[in-house]
Amino acid sequence: MNNLIITIVLLFVFGSVLKADLLPEGKKKISYSFEVTNTDSYPDYTFVAYPVNTSNGKPMLYGAILNAESKIELSCKFGVPVIYAVKTSEFNTQAFDSLNNIGNDDLRVKELKSFIETGKFIPSLKVVCSSYADRDAKYSFVEEQFRVESIETDTMVVRSVRTLYKDSQNNIIDAKDSKGNIRDDIVSPTEKYSSYLFIIIPLLALIGIVSIVLIRKMKK
Amino acid sequence: MQTYFTALFLTMAVEFGVYYLFLRCKPLKLLLYSVIINGLTHPLAFYLYSELYFKHDLNNNFNIYFLITEIIVFLAEIYPVKLLINISLKKAALIAFSANLVTAGLSFLF
Numbered sequence: 001m002n003n004l005i006i007t008i009v010l011l012f013v014f015g016s017v018l019k020a021d022l023l024p025e026g027k028k029k030i031s032y033s034f035e036v037t038n039t040d041s042y043p044d045y046t047f048v049a050y051p052v053n054t055s056n057g058k059p060m061l062y063g064a065i066l067n068a069e070s071k072i073e074l075s076c077k078f079g080v081p082v083i084y085a086v087k088t089s090e091f092n093t094q095a096f097d098s099l100n101n102i103g104n105d106d107l108r109v110k111e112l113k114s115f116i117e118t119g120k121f122i123p124s125l126k127v128v129c130s131s132y133a134d135r136d137a138k139y140s141f142v143e144e145q146f147r148v149e150s151i152e153t154d155t156m157v158v159r160s161v162r163t164l165y166k167d168s169q170n171n172i173i174d175a176k177d178s179k180g181n182i183r184d185d186i187v188s189p190t191e192k193y194s195s196y197l198f199i200i201i202p203l204l205a206l207i208g209i210v211s212i213v214l215i216r217k218m219k220k
Numbered sequence: 221m222q223t224y225f226t227a228l229f230l231t232m233a234v235e236f237g238v239y240y241l242f243l244r245c246k247p248l249k250l251l252l253y254s255v256i257i258n259g260l261t262h263p264l265a266f267y268l269y270s271e272l273y274f275k276h277d278l279n280n281n282f283n284i285y286f287l288i289t290e291i292i293v294f295l296a297e298i299y300p301v302k303l304l305i306n307i308s309l310k311k312a313a314l315i316a317f318s319a320n321l322v323t324a325g326l327s328f329l330f
Binding site: 201206212 | 224255256257258259260261262263264266267300303304
């Protein structure tokens, strides 16, 4: 009896896991890749995407150096990559490569995360994608092109400029220009020298509100 | 930081416009109130959004963190609007909602 209960529980648990990998109703699997253009205009910077997961099974997260015209394929699950810029003089390529070569997945993620967080990386947009399309969609590949618009001390603006939809023969069957993602000009919250402004400005505003209320009360 | 301050000043200007459309009086005072109210909420919202955006994964194209931040900002602005402009809570909520709806909508365009 106990064995039967255990079997039912195991079937239930593994059934749920298997179900997670099934195609959603009315959808088909597609491939997604992205590239970042205009990096050549910023020769002092190195561009990095993290976390990049190319595995369709167990999540295997890496960091990727973005070169001109290099395409990064994503499995669109387990991690949404952020595009970062870092001054080449402050980027240790060898250390980054050695972290990417760590065999243990958990340790690699931990070390790469720490590398990014402690370095002077300027974050920009997240590459949000989907590996599914409607079953009757004619395309099987989606290629998104991002463009580096500007880099300031602690801000980088990267915009999605074009999305190409390709069929299984790699023919472009549709192309969409986009104006850009919302709020892609994020200021790094880890940037130390500017963070005091996020405290001082609200504090001054609060003092302003209290002062106005007090002045009004005194006048009455 | 230049991008951030451009966004902050634009928000102050647009929200001032919304306040003025509703109240049609004392433009200088309304501008001051807009500066103070946005000075209070905008940096905190920006910080909150950045934190949410970078520390949590977005698994679909709908930016839930943007919506969460906008709702928090709208709620946070109701009382300062009521207090500074000296209007009813209902009207303050309507003005705060409209102002944030306009600025949120503009952020999709620019």
